[in-house]
Amino acid sequence: MGRLPLGRAGHRRRLGQVRRGGRARQPDGVGAARDPGSLGHRRPGHLARRQQHRRSGEGERRYQADLRHLAHPGSLYVRPGESRGDAIVVADASGENPRELVSARGGWHTHWPAWSADGRFVYFSETTATWNGEPSEIFRVPAGGGEPQAVVRTTRRALFPLPSADGGLFYAANPAGVDLDLWWRASSEDEPQRLTTGVGEYAEPRVSADGRTLVATLIEYRQALVSVPVVFGGAVVLRRLTDEFGGDLEPSLSPRGGRMALSSSRSGRRNLWTAEPDGSNLRPLTSDAALEERPSLSPDAGQVAFVSDRGGQRGIWIVNSDGVASRRLVAAPVLDTLTWSPDGRQIAHAVPGGSVPQLSIVSVNDGAVRPLPTPAGGHSPAWSPRGDVVAYLEPRGPGRAYLKFVSSRGQPLYQGLPDGPPLTNGFVAWAPDGKRLVAVGVPGSSKATFWIVSPESSPPFRKLIELPEEVRPRGITWTSDGSALIFGRQETLSDLVLFERSTVN
Missing domain, CATH: 2.120.10.30 (TolB, C-terminal domain)
Structure with missing residues (x-):
């Protein structure tokens, strides 16, 4: 040697x-x-x-x-x-x-x-x-x-x-x-x-x-879950829900409420945990030695989809919300968010493509995968809890990713909606009512910004908050009543x- x-x-x-x-x-x-x-x-x-x-x-x-x-x-x-x-x-x-x-x-x-x-x-x-x-x-x-x-x-x-x-x-x-x-x-x-x-x-x-x-x-890294009220016209006050030394990121809540799923490194490994929506009563959901991240609660809050490298290969897994009966749906190099269909039968996600990333849909029943066509590629999908509408980000080169919508069969929706602000390195999440979204832009050279998007209202894009320059958001979800957002706050x-x-x- x-x-x-x-x-x-x-x-x-x-x-x-x-x-x-x-x-x-x-x-x-x-x-x-x-x-x-x-x-x-x-x-x-x-x-x-x-x-x-x-x-x-x-x-x-x-x-x-x-x-x-x-x-x-x-x-x-x-x-x-x-x-x-x-x-x-x-x-x-x-x-x-x-x-x-x-x-x-x-x-x-x-x-x-x-x-x-x-x-x-x-x-x-x-x-x-x-x-x-x-x-x-x-x-x-x-x-x-x-x-x-x-x-x-x-x-x-x-x-x-x-x-x-x-x-x-x-x-x-x-x-x-x-x-x-x-x-x-x-x-x-x-x-x-x-x-x-x-x-x-x-x-x-x-x-x-x-x-x-x-x-x-x-x-x-100082990582914690933080809530922000969805209000306009006054100062927006952030409230920390968990301490910044537990490594808590990527929160997920069901539109029906119940406990929150999150990824956390407070055990020394990054696994899945659950907590009350206010961040209290933290409990481990998984304890495998593998990496487990990007949790997404099913619409009925009965299951959690997540990404794991169990068995030495990354893929999409599902576990019951009580921590039992985990199983792998499909091996896949998932790029970012997992999102459930409103009936809980399918999960949309993004994977690498030829020149652009692509969206795919996997069946929860048998793991069958099909492409979700989009006009120009896409990533960071978010399925509306109230209908067949998938929001996603369309990549157009450095500093340019824009919010777009398709049905689960790839039919473009809201085509008259303007591009809106660029959402570089961003992600999106629907409100429980299916009428609003939060769209997050995380540019590498400036502040992360949260936008509230109402596709059928005017104006459709409203800026909610800019984060301090040293803070990066990692995952976001809405509270079940739609009054606030919870996101993973990472400070370096x-x-x-x-x-x-x-x-x-």
């Missing part, structure tokens, strides 16, 4: 503040590349103060650390397409003569490209989630072009590849847990070694030119940490 460049026993200390934006400069100071949407230039300094910030994997233009050792130190960047998929572009060191190295695919996102030390390969992570969620895997592609090759396969997350000068690979992964740790693999034949443990999530590693120090981001705090090698293997 190859020598580990950064020993587990190395000392750790904190560095200076993280700043957004700025320019990422080569270690030798020769050149720099614009990084418009991520953490920007990192400058060591005094012991860090914890600082809130927003993270984005799109629009990156980065130089791999220690470019002086590269045979072909070109510029790498991601050409973002959001739900239409991202492409990786390589250009000269000056940024000229760009060419597409990895093509965009509908519903797939490519993040964090990095050169190998010999310049022969470009490593990157690929995911169906815009926020580097599960599943995320690491691939590499020959610098001259060709088919991507799998490097780290997982149903969880493997992200932020950092090839080392001696052919090894640093990366962040959570093969069996919730939070990312840093890992090291000397070669493709060697077993990976875990470098970090403890509370928090490690990401974005960078190694010094002499290989003796490593800098990474240590992230703390981060430090820069430095590891110094204290032993030589």
Whole structure:
């Protein structure tokens, strides 16, 4: 086995503040590349103060650390397409003569490209989630072009590849847990070694030119369920329903009321839980070692559909609301929301497509799947509880996703409705009366916004609230009386940490 460049026993200390934006400069100071949407230039300094910030994997233009050792130190960047998929572009060191190295695919996102030390390969992570969620895997592609090759396969997350000068690979992964740790693999034949443990999530590693120090981001997520009243004309006051240290996200309520389903990591794994609509009386619904997320209560509140990687394969599962009789409906790379038909017999969802994501419908009875045709692809479906109307987001390129409607057979509805605001990285949910929706836009470079949409009223779109810039919503549902929304609130705090090698293997 190859020598580990950064020993587990190395000392750790904190560095200076993280700043957004700025320019990422080569270690030798020769050149720099614009990084418009991520953490920007990192400058060591005094012991860090914890600082809130927003993270984005799109629009990156980065130089791999220690470019002086590269045979072909070109510029790498991601050409973002959001739900239409991202492409990786390589250009000269000056940024000229760009060419597409990895093509965009509908519903797939490519993040964090990095050169190998010999310049022969470009490593990157690929995911169906815009926020580097599960599943995320690491691939590499020959610098001259060709088919991507799998490097780290997982149903969880493997992200932020950092090839080392001696052919090894640093990366962040959570093969069996919730939070990312840093890992090291000397070669493709060697077993990976875990470098970090403890509370928090490690990401974005960078190694010094002499290989003796490593800098990474240590992230703390604060996740809680929050309610917001649907009122206009005055101040909108948010009310926290659960504490921010339980990892509570993705709430779901039935139009008939009853207990709320949610995903939570308060047990140390992300499983399904239930609670009263006010967030009290939390109880586990599932306790499997697998990842379980995106719960959706059936119209009669008797079952919960969810996405899980049980058995090592992602798919749609169903469990009774008392936690018994779970079963897999279908294996599928689900992109985002699950939504039930009003009669509880079908579930709509989105999956990757050729050039755009596509909607599908699965039968609850036998798991049979059929496509749900839309004029130009779609994702984030929401089935009306009162009729055969499926709302969804139509992708039209970076920063442009718009609310559209079809029947369950693909007939376009509300065709006279204007596009309304762009709902980048967004999702939607119907009110129990089937007359209103909440449509959420989560752009990577500005504030998340909630819109209340009444397709048959004028004006059809009304802004409810803008969230603070450091807050990202993760899932949303209406209360059974339609007076308020409940959403998963995620806030990110981060430090820069430095590891110094204290032993030589």
